[in-house]
Amino acid sequence: MLWPNATRVLSKMGLLARLAAHCDSNTHFLVRTSSGKVLMKIALGDFDVPAICVRRADLLAALLSALPSEQILLGHEFRHLEQSGERVRIHFADGTSKEHDAVIGADGIRSRVRQTLFGKSDPIYRGYLIWRGVARYEGNAIEPGANSESWGAGKRFGILAIGEGKFTWYATLNTLADHSDSPDGRKSEIQKEFAGWHAPISNLVDATPDEEILKHLAYDNIPLRRWGVGRVTLLGDAAHPCTPNLGQGGCMALEDALVLAKCIVNHNSIQAGLRRYGSLRYSRTRHIQQRSLLMGHIGQWKNPLVVGGRRVVTNLLPARIFEHNLRRVYSYELPGS
């Protein structure tokens, strides 16, 4: 899911039109019970740019199309780096090395660049897994423009519209970090866990080939106050990994990229630009990490009494509280540097 704060970045890069061409519009978000009762209807708001659901491969292809191919060198596993004077030398697993003016470590939640700068800090497991799939559905159990998340005890099921009759779905389940797949396959396990839940949950899972169902565990890490040293900085999950509950991890990486570019262009020294970037991004990304973690905790509550209380409170709470918070996230204007 790319929310307006991310599609605004893509629009500034001239890549949005291509990505949004075949996407449905997303106008509101429903929080539902496992039987389908709507507890809260949250309006996503009117922005200058849409919220869209795209396949990761399509996003990567759009980003790739904007770069000259000679700028990309694949198949090089980063191992370590050394800084001396005005240069940074990076060493790869195949024994080769390269020297550059600066290095941006965008190497994900288990970032080796982060480890090189600040020592080892293993990601923190938050107690649940997420299965995901993409399916075609042509029935009428999904309200046009509505994304939804349905809440049970220690499990949730979300549905997001891609467009042209395709939907992405996700299912979460409290489990240990060493959860292994059922011998009957992921599809069968999900159907068992979500048996009796509202339509079209079973249809979506059924329409997804077993081998295409992804499984990830929910990890994040504590916010990192410093993002770089000298001529090296971090970006995306390497700097601020978060649980997927707000669908904002990739969106934050896109925001990072544009702020970083502005900071490098607008500062005479690379080091000053990199430090300014870190300081501009810290509180924004920490806020998303913390809210995401909280939403995950609440969404994964399992105790029947607590789950009952959550249902009552969610039904009573005015949606505008959430709308206000979401607007703050979505309306982020990239700072000048």
Ligand SMILES: Cc1cc2nc3c(=O)[nH]c(=O)nc-3n(C[C@H](O)[C@H](O)[C@H](O)COP(=O)(O)OP(=O)(O)OC[C@H]3O[C@@H](n4cnc5c(N)ncnc54)[C@H](O)[C@@H]3O)c2cc1C
């Ligand atoms: C279940 C789930 C659902 C999500 N849903 C959303 C969503 O709806 N919207 C959203 O915005 N975000 C979502 N996210 C978060 C999103 O996937 C991440 O925040 C995003 O991928 C981070 O991008 P990144 O480029 O920083 O890191 P990554 O996407 O992890 O990319 C890191 C890259 O670095 C490479 N790499 C790693 N180590 C090395 C090395 N030593 N040398 C060379 N290369 C290396 C990796 O191969 C990889 O290509 C979700 C995450 C999960 C788990």
